[in-house]
Amino acid sequence: MRKLLFCITLSLASWAFAGTQQCDDAFAKSDFVTAYKECLPLAREGDSYAQSIIGYLYDYGQGGLPQDYAQAASWYQLAVQKGEILALNNLGELYQYGLGVQQSDQRAFELYLRSSSLGNRKGQYLAGYFYEQGRATAQNFSKAMELYRKSADQGYSQAQNALGYMYEMGRGVKADVQQALSWYRKAADQGYSLGQYNTGYLYRYLLTPTNDQEAFKWFQKAAQQGHAESQNELGFMYQYGYGTRQNYPEAMRWYQQAIEQGSSAASNNLGVMYRDGTGVDQNPQEAFRLFQKSADLGNTYGAYNLAYLYYSGTGVNQDYPKAFQYFSQSAAKNYADAQNYLGIMYQYGYGVKVDAAQAASWYQKAADQKNMYGAYNLASLYVNGNGVPRNDSKAAQLYQQASNAGYRAADTELGILYLNGQGVPKDEQKAVQYFQRAAEAGDAQAQNNLGYMYDGGRGGLPQDYSKAVYWYQKAADQNYLLGISNLGVMYENGTGVAEDPKKAFELYMKAAQQNYSWAQNRVGIMYYKGKGVTKDVAKAEEWLRKAIAQGSTDAQSTLELLLGDLNAPPVDTTANNPTNNTSNNTTNTTDTTATNPVNTNQIQIEILDPKPGAVITDNWIFLKVRTSKPMGNLEFRITVNGKPIGTNSRAIGVAASSEYELAIPLDADSKALNIEVSAFDGKTLMGQGKLAVSHGKAGKNQVTPQGNLYVLAVGIDEYKYVSKDRFLKYSVKDASDIVHELKKQQGVVYNNVYDFMLLNSQATWENIQAAMIRVQKLAKPEDTVIAFFSGHGEQMDGRYYVITYDTDPQYLRRTGLMQDELTEFYAGLQSNTIVILDTCRAGGINGVRAISNPKVDGLVRALETTSNAAPTPPNVKKVIFAATGGESYAYEDPSWGNGAFTKAFLEALRGEKSVQNNQGMISILRLGAYLGDRVQELTGGKQVPNIQLSSSDWVIADPE
Structure with missing residues (x-):
């Protein structure tokens, strides 16, 4: 990045010449050996421009000089004292990147401002960039826009591109894609590759209507200059024929060029071509290599595709733990398909212990992003009460979400709910509509169910056995067991088709061999009666016993007849067909064939x-x-x-x-x-x-203290800029009480307990930042950090802010402790970490710590995602406890003397039995379970915590 900025400086800057013509001409011609010879005497005599040139030659190791940033900085500094613009910008960059000088954003910013004040377009751009990013100064989009525009009006391509970005993102100005395009085009027309890429991006993805031909043209221009992201986009357009003729060799060529520059997206895209055999011989091993490379570079889609290869055993040995690892990597970056697969792995125990609650959590994350598979899978958990309380109404909503997204299997499930009146009003006509749509899309279960509706003349359909046979056959062709069995019944009874017991027996046997108990019972009866097959009592008993082993009471009754009187004509104890029981015909999890009511008064x-x-x-x-x-x-x-x-x-x-x-x-x-x-x-x-x-309680093990505990506790009741009617009563006490209890662990669980407690006016933005930095530096992998925040919080533009003592709510972005700063602190910790957030939106009336929805979930997700993505030492564990979720508030009450969440935490530290393991120590997982239940109990269900227990268990305290 920095070398690119210097090249632009040399080619575009307009300097004040102050030396001999020989010095000037040599440098202008890039004859750096001569430039050094001619300029050095002038520089020594105090010529500021010559000093800047000598600084540049050292900076880049030109003119026979070694690259020496310290020497470069010395010469730049001499020139800066006389206001030389070239030196101002270049010395600023040395400070910005810490080259030859101690890194200092503040010093760099001061130099850029001086350059900007002299009208230098690069200085204006760089100062604007610092305002945009909030580096060494408060973030100020309006000021950034002002400086970018001054630079752009002087034709500086990077500033023109930056203005385009401000308009695209709506920073300091109302979002305007057309204005963004105008500025991107100005930069692109000057040959600036990033401007060309951004122009292509707008044409491809953001303009209405899109224009793939224009996008292709601009991506091509940038790609030919070596811009990796443009090379990847160009490969994608060639691969799929967007804006150009489809050309697989060209796609592969551009992907390969992008890969050579380290493009993770191109590695993934080329991997897809090898995986699918698109334009190249299918090669799962090469796909695996490319997906691995993409995942190693942090690409969300590469990690997902690699995970799926491990999951399916394609191109690599099936490895569920590896699949889980890479699905987790992708899911941590909020990729919905990966989140759905994590749900599947938790639900069925693939590579991880079965955990239906975790499965529901991941399905929910996927469903929240409108992922139809996540919504469908979560609905099935609600139907069965697996990992979540049974809730047919919630299931219906989720199935509807998946149906609206085009997932026809969800139509089948909706049809079942409407047919049975589960979670929705009973409506057989709606059931038929859903079955019809899913059946025509090829869903086997829906085909069977639609056959059932024709079979019985239900849902407004006429009774039509031929159509019932048609749809049963469709389901049977897909090896759907109920479809096979129902079709067998039609052949056995000659309903809608010519009677054919032999065909019926063949169909029953096909289902029976796949362990379907109803069909096993029916095969036993057919053997017993000699219907459609030669009579064989031994085989009849064999198949009946197989059905009995699966719990079939009908088979038990038939076997008793067989064993009781082999010479008597056997009684057919089955139903006319397996579709007579509505609920059993719409799922494949229960026996659908009982004609006589089963005696269910007792089970063992x-x-x-x-x-x-x-x-x-x-x-x-x-x-x-x-x-x-x-x-x-x-x-x-x-x-x-x-x-x-x-x-x-x-x-x-x-x-x-x-x-x-x-x-x-x-x-x-x-x-x-x-x-x-x-x-x-x-x-x-x-x-x-x-x-x-x-x-009998096990004896308590003697704990050997190890590691230190660092407690960062922030409690704020009173604020500098928040009105008094919004002051809180117990946040300071929350922090003090927590610190008091945790200090008792010194010499017990921890060698030492160090507290960094900031209360009321002490809890300024600056003091909290300083404390976070200090804790980050002190805590080692064997240590534990507990970061506790009690007070007000706020949300703006999708980001969460802790309201510090000196936060001005009118200038929240500039003065609040923002989500990004908390996640940076959290990710940088190399020790076991517990973050406790007893905050929500500004409020505090009648014991409620919020007047509107707190939405702390965004911060929790950000912390969790950052933790998952950031490298930490092995065995380091991190946990997040938030007092509220996105749909509840945080409460405090005089009878508790604390916030509800803090009170529950203190109860645990003071001896609550249910949080203790069998050695009497406080277990983090038991603590999480207790906090979730206890806070809801205290608040009558009004406050629902958000608790992220993504780590393994560990002991955090001894309550005694």
Whole structure:
């Protein structure tokens, strides 16, 4: 970057000559050896222009001189004392980049301002850049615009390009794409490659209508000058035929040139060509190499594509942990498809422990970006109550979102909800509309369901067996088991098609061989009766037992007939077809064939773990329970020593599961534990199981202190520029109380505890910045940092700000502690880190720390993303606790004497049992769970924390 700026200075600057003609001419002709010979005597005599030239020769190692930034700075400094413009700019750049002098943005800015005041166009541009970025001065877009315009009016191409960017982004001026284009074109017409690229970008992506031909022209001009991003864009346009004729060899040539300059996007794009065999022989191994290169350079899409190769085992051995690693890298940069795949991996335990709550979290992130797959997958969790509370209404909304985005599988699920009246009003005609749309798009489940609607003449459709057969056949052709089975029924009964028991048997067998219990039962019956196949009692028993093993009560009844009287004509115990049960026909998770109502008054409940008489040393039991048959809607109610215990159950496997995990909190004082598990289907008691164990707390391990704890605690009740009616009451006390409790850990969990506490007027922007820098420098990988902020916060332009004591809300961007500064602090920490944000938007009336939606989520996401992206030492863990989420406020109350979130945190530090592991130490994961529940309990559900527990567990304190 800096060399480019100097080249422009030499070619465009207009200097005041002050020496002999020989010195001037030699330098102007780039005859640097002669320039050094002719200019050095003049420089020694005090000629400022000659001094600038000698400084330049040292700066760039020209004229036979070694490159020596310190010598360059010395000569520039002599010239600067006499106001030489060339020296002002060049010395400023040495300070800006710390070359030969101690780096100083402030000194660089002062030199640029002097150059600017003398009317130098480059100095105006550089000073404007510092105002735009807020470097060494408060960010001031208006001032930046003023200086850019002065420079641009003098024809300085970089300033013209910068003005275009200001108009494009709406910085200091109303966003105006046409004005942006005008300024970009001025820079582009001077041959400035970045201006050419930006011109092409506007034509390609932002103008209405777009113009690919113009975009291609400008990308080509910049690419021919070696601009890597333009080379990548040019390759993309050749690859897909945008603005030019499709030309794969040219696409590959330009991608390769961009790759040689380190373009991560081009590595990804060329990798896609090799992966898909587009314009080149398909080569998964070469695609893998290119995606790896792209991912290593931090490219979001390269990381995603690499992850998918590991996930699918394409071009590389299947490796779920590697897939998880690279999906995480891409998801951290907010790529929705990667977030969706992380959800899949957590849901099904691919490369990571099954965690339905984490799956829901990642699906939600993807759905929030309108990703149809994320919305669909999240909806399925809500339907089954997996990782989230069951909520059919929420599921319907999400399926509708996916449907609106064009995902036809979501239409199928919406049809099921409307058919059954789940989360939406029951409406069979709407169900038919959704089934029809998905069926015509090729969705097998929808094809089966539409066949079912024709079969029964439902949803406003006439009963039409031939159309039912047509759609069952479509589903069967895609190997959809219900479609195969329903088609078999039509052939067996001669409904809508000629009766053909042999064909029916073949279809049933096809489904039975894929472990579909209804079809296994039917195959057993066909063998038993000799229908469509030679009678064979042994094979009938074999298939019936296979169905029974999967919980089929119909098969059990048939087998009892078979074993009871082999000579008697067997009774057909199946339904006419598997479509007679509406709910079972619209999912593939339950048996759809029962004609006689199953006796569901009792099922057997077996407690697999822990075993009777076991000694439980933790504060929780995770019961593993098995039911004697799979059911989809069981609710478990638990009592411990006769006391009802609230719990959540998690099915292991599909929704209609037979195994569950039940998490049960225990009273630490109870010794003998008599546990009773009751399973309900609605209000009907289905079965019970009992277990007797004992509870004995494990001995507390002696902790060896290690590492230091650094506590940065900021608490502000009173503000310099915020009106008194918005003052808070307990933020200072929050910070003080937290520090007081944490200091007790010195010599216990930590060697030393150092606090940096800033209260009220101490908590200025400058003091907080200084404290963050100091903590960053002090904390080592073996240490722990807790950064606590209690007070007001605000949001503007999608960024979150902590309101410091001296923040003026009218000048928030300039005076607030902005999100970027917090994320930079967070990312730079090389130690275990806990960030606690008990802030929200400015308010404080009636105990509410916000008058409007706090939207702290943006900051939490920024912190989490920065942490995921920034390199940290191995085993370093980072956690974020935010007092509120985007849809709730933060509260304080006299009865608590603190904010709700801080009160819950203090309770944990002061001995709350549920946050302690079996050694009695405070576990970060248990703490997170407690804070989430306790804050909602304190506030009656009004305050919902945002807690990011993305790290593994670790001990943070000893409450005793």
